[in-house]
Amino acid sequence: xxxxxxxxxxxxxxxxxxxxxxxxxxxxxxxxxxxxxxxxxxxxxxxxxxxxxxxxxxxxxxxxxxxxxxxxxxxxxxxxxxxxxxxxxxxxxxxxxxxxxxxxxxxxxxxxxxxxxxxxxxxxxxxxxxxxxxxxxxxxxxxxxxxxxxxxxxxxxxxxxxxxxxxxxxxxxxxxxxxxxxxxxxxxxxxxxxxxx
Amino acid sequence: xxxxxxxxxxxxxxxxxxxxxxxxxxxxxxxxxxxxxxxxxxxxxxxxxxxxxxxxxxxxxxxxxxxxxxxxxxxxxxxxxxxxxxxxxxxxxxxxxxxxxxxxxxxxxxxxxxxxxxxxxxxxxxxxxxxxxxxxxxxxxxxxxxxxxxxxxxxxxxxxxxxxxxxxxxxxx
Numbered sequence: 001x002x003x004x005x006x007x008x009x010x011x012x013x014x015x016x017x018x019x020x021x022x023x024x025x026x027x028x029x030x031x032x033x034x035x036x037x038x039x040x041x042x043x044x045x046x047x048x049x050x051x052x053x054x055x056x057x058x059x060x061x062x063x064x065x066x067x068x069x070x071x072x073x074x075x076x077x078x079x080x081x082x083x084x085x086x087x088x089x090x091x092x093x094x095x096x097x098x099x100x101x102x103x104x105x106x107x108x109x110x111x112x113x114x115x116x117x118x119x120x121x122x123x124x125x126x127x128x129x130x131x132x133x134x135x136x137x138x139x140x141x142x143x144x145x146x147x148x149x150x151x152x153x154x155x156x157x158x159x160x161x162x163x164x165x166x167x168x169x170x171x172x173x174x175x176x177x178x179x180x181x182x183x184x185x186x187x188x189x190x191x192x193x194x195x196x197x
Numbered sequence: 198x199x200x201x202x203x204x205x206x207x208x209x210x211x212x213x214x215x216x217x218x219x220x221x222x223x224x225x226x227x228x229x230x231x232x233x234x235x236x237x238x239x240x241x242x243x244x245x246x247x248x249x250x251x252x253x254x255x256x257x258x259x260x261x262x263x264x265x266x267x268x269x270x271x272x273x274x275x276x277x278x279x280x281x282x283x284x285x286x287x288x289x290x291x292x293x294x295x296x297x298x299x300x301x302x303x304x305x306x307x308x309x310x311x312x313x314x315x316x317x318x319x320x321x322x323x324x325x326x327x328x329x330x331x332x333x334x335x336x337x338x339x340x341x342x343x344x345x346x347x348x349x350x351x352x353x354x355x356x357x358x359x360x361x362x363x364x365x366x367x368x369x370x
Binding site: 047048049051052053058059061066135136137138139140141142143144145146147149150151154157 | 206207225302331
């Protein structure tokens with residue numbers, strides 16, 4: 001863990017992620033007609049190099065859906081799932097994961113679930129947040145996550161990562177949820193929580 | 198067969214002249230894996246460049262193209278590499294997400310910035326696998342200077358052959 005944030009600040013961020021992913025799981029559950037469990041979220045402030053390792057094996061093939069966030073806190077929400085999990089989700093919606101329909105279904109799942117997460121975040125903090133259209137890619141985990149980190153965190157070599165997992169009950173299907181705010185976004189967020197520096 | 202793989206993570210760089218060493222950057226997206234090799238003595242370096250410009254910051258030298266390229270050359274020279282003999286191989290710089298023209302589209306700018314630095318140092322680029330939308334892994338064999346790249350779901354392909362390992366017999370020539 002990093003010395004850039006106090007344990008109290010990280011606790012508060014973890015709690016936010018928890019509520020965000022709870023709302024997201026409800027929306028995913030509604031879409032699939034199945035129950036969806038959430039894990040205890042992790043909040044970590046780490047260097048770019050450490051961030052990738054924290055998230056998963058760099059060469060593992062995953063599908064990522066990135067939703068840009070602009071407003072009073074800029075950042076990106078990134079949903080990550082192994083290709084097998086993407087196939088399970090598509091199967092539950094009755095589309096072939098390999099087809100164009102499958103890609104678009106995954107983008108749409110990302111959009112709905114990501115927006116639900118963001119709405120919960122906005123309500124809790126009083127921040128005005130606006131999502132941009134989702135962009136998806138299926139590729140190496142390292143390639144997807146590093147591109148998001150470079151784009152969001154830019155010249156700071158510090159990424160605040162809020163990580164939660166959603167698991168579809170009875171299926172081998174996990175979706176990881178990462179919220180990566182910009183440095184200014186983090187300050188704004190902590191300020192709203194009364195934990196600003 | 199590599200005896201030892203050195204992972205060069207985001208913003209890091211590594212140099213070596215140990216026979217059997219392999220320098221690796223896994224899952225490059227918009228980042229550039231810049232390999233500089235001097236195959237004759239068997240010296241190689243790899244930088245995992247994240248962004249084009251440092252804009253005056255000088256913290257981690259591997260992260261920005263304008264710091265990373267000169268720093269990598271300097272470290273190689275300290276190991277005994279000769280600058281005019283250095284060959285550059287570039288991998289990465291992809292646009293991972295379909296919609297271009299935003300913050301996530303830093304790949305092409307990274308490549309341009311690395312090339313600009315190489316031109317200034319008069320180092321020739323002998324092979325590239327850049328652009329497009331796929332993530333890649335680069336491997337550099339230190340002893341021979343052989344460089345390979347692999348795309349997601351693909352097989353490892355040779356980008357630069359380097360110099361064959363000299364056998365004891367050949368050394369007499």
